Amino acid sequence: xxxxxxxxxxxxxxxxxxxxxxxxxxxxxxxxxxxxxxxxxxxxxxxxxxxxxxxxxxxxxxxxxxxxxxxxxxxxxxxxxxxxxxxxxxxxxxxxxxxxxxxxxxxxxxxxxxxxxxxxxxxxxxxxxxxxxxxxxxxxxxxxxxxxxxxxxxxxxxxxxxxxxxxxxxxxxxxxxxxxxxxxxxxxxxxxxxxxxxxxxxxxxxxxxxxxxxxxxxxxxxxxxxxxxxxxxxxxxxxxxxxxxxxxxxxxxxxxxxxxxxxxxxxxxxxxxxxxxxxxxxxxxxxxxxxxxxxxxxxxxxxxxxxxxxxxxxxxxxxxxxxxxxxxxxxxxxxxxxxxxxxxxx
Amino acid sequence: xxxxxxxxxxxxxxxxxxxxxxxxxxxxxxxxxxxxxxxxxxxxxxxxxxxxxxxxxxxxxxxxxxxxxxxxxxxxxxxxxxxxxxxxxxxxxxxxxxxxxxxxxxxxxxxxxxxxxxxxxxxxxxxxxxxxxxxxxxxxxxxxxxxxxxxxxxxxxxxxxxxx
Numbered sequence: 001x002x003x004x005x006x007x008x009x010x011x012x013x014x015x016x017x018x019x020x021x022x023x024x025x026x027x028x029x030x031x032x033x034x035x036x037x038x039x040x041x042x043x044x045x046x047x048x049x050x051x052x053x054x055x056x057x058x059x060x061x062x063x064x065x066x067x068x069x070x071x072x073x074x075x076x077x078x079x080x081x082x083x084x085x086x087x088x089x090x091x092x093x094x095x096x097x098x099x100x101x102x103x104x105x106x107x108x109x110x111x112x113x114x115x116x117x118x119x120x121x122x123x124x125x126x127x128x129x130x131x132x133x134x135x136x137x138x139x140x141x142x143x144x145x146x147x148x149x150x151x152x153x154x155x156x157x158x159x160x161x162x163x164x165x166x167x168x169x170x171x172x173x174x175x176x177x178x179x180x181x182x183x184x185x186x187x188x189x190x191x192x193x194x195x196x197x198x199x200x201x202x203x204x205x206x207x208x209x210x211x212x213x214x215x216x217x218x219x220x221x222x223x224x225x226x227x228x229x230x231x232x233x234x235x236x237x238x239x240x241x242x243x244x245x246x247x248x249x250x251x252x253x254x255x256x257x258x259x260x261x262x263x264x265x266x267x268x269x270x271x272x273x274x275x276x277x278x279x280x281x282x283x284x285x286x287x288x289x290x291x292x293x294x295x296x297x298x299x300x301x302x303x304x305x306x307x308x309x310x311x312x313x314x315x316x317x318x319x320x321x322x323x324x325x326x327x328x329x330x331x332x333x334x335x336x337x338x339x340x341x342x343x344x345x346x
Numbered sequence: 347x348x349x350x351x352x353x354x355x356x357x358x359x360x361x362x363x364x365x366x367x368x369x370x371x372x373x374x375x376x377x378x379x380x381x382x383x384x385x386x387x388x389x390x391x392x393x394x395x396x397x398x399x400x401x402x403x404x405x406x407x408x409x410x411x412x413x414x415x416x417x418x419x420x421x422x423x424x425x426x427x428x429x430x431x432x433x434x435x436x437x438x439x440x441x442x443x444x445x446x447x448x449x450x451x452x453x454x455x456x457x458x459x460x461x462x463x464x465x466x467x468x469x470x471x472x473x474x475x476x477x478x479x480x481x482x483x484x485x486x487x488x489x490x491x492x493x494x495x496x497x498x499x500x501x502x503x504x505x506x507x508x509x510x
Contacts, residue, residue: 002507025361
């Protein structure tokens with residue numbers, strides 16, 4: 001009779017780092033640590049400069065002189081009707097000046113910082129948005145809480161592409177908060193219905209017999225492969241932006257209608273990646289995105305699952321409320337019916 | 347042993363001592379060599395960032411195992427990983443590289459929670475109590491998992507083995 005422990009040990013030991021690999025790793029770890037230390041020291045040096053009194057006076061005088069010169073320059077430009085142009089050599093905030101759809105408010109937005117985002121949650125005095133690209137204020141794929149006292153335009157809905165204008169002030173919280181002066185809907189490219197001609201990739205993540213589980217247990221169990229069904233499909237379409245809505249079912253047979261944010265551009269892809277139903281309630285969802293530029297995976301969570309009762313059944317969805325017809329249609333349809341709305345191909 | 351903080355001077359020794367152990371653990375968890383290498387590197391980076399002192403060698407080892415498991419979970423939770431690590435491919439590549447016994451593959455085919463417990467039990471020679479502490483679960487749960495994992499292995503394995 002063979003000893004299982006010994007056989008397993010023998011096999012496991014076949015996977016080892018070579019001395020070369022180890023040296024590379026040691027070098028890499030050290031370099032990264034030294035780089036971090038170096039940056040830290042640099043920050044300290046900058047924040048605590050040693051200056052003599054004379055130097056301080058000279059610096060102060062020079063600062064005042066620069067401010068005066070800049071002010072004079074701006075005044076001159078304004079007088080000559082060139083107020084909207086940036087001052088050469090000055091490090092200014094990148095101002096986006098885009099022409100928006102006709103019929104939208106015509107306000108002076110040139111003084112505001114703007115960026116494009118997807119509206120993921122709409123509330124009475126603001127909501128949550130997901131940034132699309134790296135800007136002066138945010139990175140790609142960041143969730144930002146937006147205060148918008150002015151109130152939403154009726155045509156803006158969750159899942160829409162929007163341009164957000166704000167004063168450049170970002171409150172350091174999680175998620176980051178800004179106060180928008182204006183939010184405009186971006187014109188969508190023509191929509192295309194592509195399914196089932198082209199496939200995509202997604203992972204369905206179900207929990208079995210979760211009715212008596214606590215949320216923490218369910219989440220833990222969801223990490224283990226024996227309690228979930230995973231179904232993968234491959235993406236065959238590259239570099240597209242899209243929003244998809246699909247119906248899925250929990251192991252208990254509860255249908256979930258899930259409009260999914262899926263942005264698959266040259267830069268990043270975003271999607272809802274995980275949902276767990278506990279009994280008759282969805283308690284957790286996670287979205288993540290793969291940044292193909294930095295080759296790094298990012299993830300975050302938000303809980304915004306709503307429910308709707310039709311004919312004694314409860315349907316769950318995220319984002320825009322589906323119509324009864326849509327739900328009934330999905331219920332009768334196949335399990336993985338998917339409707340893509342292409343936002344344009346880059 | 348005096349309390350010690352890991353720094354650049356002694357990180358070489360730590361990496362050389364524990365790199366393989368963590369690689370084995372990460373492979374048992376993720377079933378992917380490339381991901382496991384990245385995880386191990388990430389763990390050592392975190393070790394250098396760790397502010398507190400370690401009380402003993404065992405403390406260092408326990409910390410490294412715990413962080414490796416967490417890093418694997420983090421990877422597992424990403425859908426990118428879920429959709430890009432077909433086990434069959436790993437197995438094929440692995441077979442080509444180094445021949446391994448049916449025990450190894452049978453164990454890797456087990457569900458993740460059983461793999462982890464069995465790896466720590468068989469490879470690291472940890473006791474049920476130690477595994478329970480490491481994985482933050484009750485000893486009874488660990489025992490149940492070992493028992494169930496063995497039952498699954500018995501179904502998979504053709505040869506006769508001593509499972510102790």
